Amino acid sequence: DRAFVCLQNNTFWKPDSCQECRCHSDDVICEPVICRYPQCDFQKGEVLQIPPNACCPECASGTEGFCQHEGQTHAHGTEWAHTECTTCSCASGKVNCTPKSCPPLYCGRGELAYIAEGKCCPTCVGTGESCSFDGQIYRDGEEWRLNQCSKCVCSNGTSQCFTAECQPVLCTLAVPPGKCCPECVPKPCSVSEKVYEHAEQWKKNVCTTCVCDRGEARCVKQACVPHTCDKYQCCEECVSSKESCLYEGTIRYHSEMWKGPRCEFCTCDGGRVTCWNSECAKVECALVRKGFLFKNIMVTS
Structure with missing residues (x-):
């Protein structure tokens, strides 16, 4: 370890990129640099x-190791839906797309397997007469939707349509997206001239989080971990015990990042520790030796 001597009180310096030192009276206080998780998009x-x-x-x-596919970047080992009927995966920089697997289909007597237009997997249809509906031809036994709440079926040349029936409810009503029938809308909360919807959260202050529960604001204050303060520093901060991490005997706070024994960095996210290996950027150095200057020497730290 290197020894430092204070030359002037309240001076600050960095002996290296990962340490910050300061003079306090005649004492030198050096602390490691605290890294924050930069929120990388690994996907x-x-x-x-x-x-x-x-x-x-x-x-x-x-x-x-990443794959480029139709303008999108995908990480090694990931899968994504290319189309409704095709799934793609990335393996060591190569994209592999395969048709969507369909469940086994067992059609009854007098039925046939049929893949309707715009569908991926076959369904069982009858052998009776087809139906003509709004300019489209449907096989016997085939179903189709008129809208979110109505569907039809072809029954041996006859189109039969049905509409969902909604039960009466006594409350403020609204139809949720993708639903047919209206549902009760929970009452919002009005706090300090602001309106919050049911289940919406907001910060009352740095340490207090509130949520709207059917018109009533419910607030919870985060528990503060007691700190042992020395004569140079005494800064308390509110942390959530549910989101903190215990890693190798040390308590780490939510969103805190720290360096491991080698080149990996770890972060605490909602009580879970995740570590990644980091890589070093290339550095161009000028090397001086015995009066000669050598430029453009690539060094990887």
């Missing part, structure tokens, strides 16, 4: 990278 190919002469990682675009 889009971003990686943790340590810039030159820096200690904390930043989000950088990474392409090794």
Whole structure:
């Protein structure tokens, strides 16, 4: 370890990129740099990278092992729906797309397997007469929707349509997206001339979170962890015990990031610890030796 001597009180300096030191009277106080989780989007190919002469990682675009497909970047080992009938996956930079697997279909006597237009998997239809409805031809036994609340079925040449029946309810009504029948709308909350919908959350202050519960505001104050203060520092902060992490005997707070023994960085997110390996950016150095200057030497830290 290097020893530092105070030359002037209240001076600050960085002996290296990962330490911050200051003079307090005749004492030298050095503390490690605290890194914050930069919220990288790993699904889009971003990686943790340590810039030159820096200690904390930043989000950088990474392409090794990632797949580019129709303008989108996908990480190695991920899957996504390409179309309604096709699923794609990324493996070591290569995209593989396969048809969607359909469940086994067992049609009864007098029925046939039939894939309707716009569908991926077959259904069983009858062998009777087809139906003509709004310019479309439907097989016997085939079903189709008129709208969100009505559907029809072809029965041996005859189109039979049905509409969902809604039960009467006594409350403030609204039809949720994707639903046919109206449902009761919970009463909103009015707090300090602001209106919050049911289940909506907001911060009353730094340490208090509120939620609207059917017209009533319910607030919860976060529990504060007691701190042991020395003569140089005494800063309390509110933390949630539910979101803190216990990692190798040390309590880490939510969103806190720290460096592991090598080049990995870990973060506490909602009580769960996740660690990533980081890579170092390339650095261009000028090397001076015996009066000669060598430029453009690539060094990877």
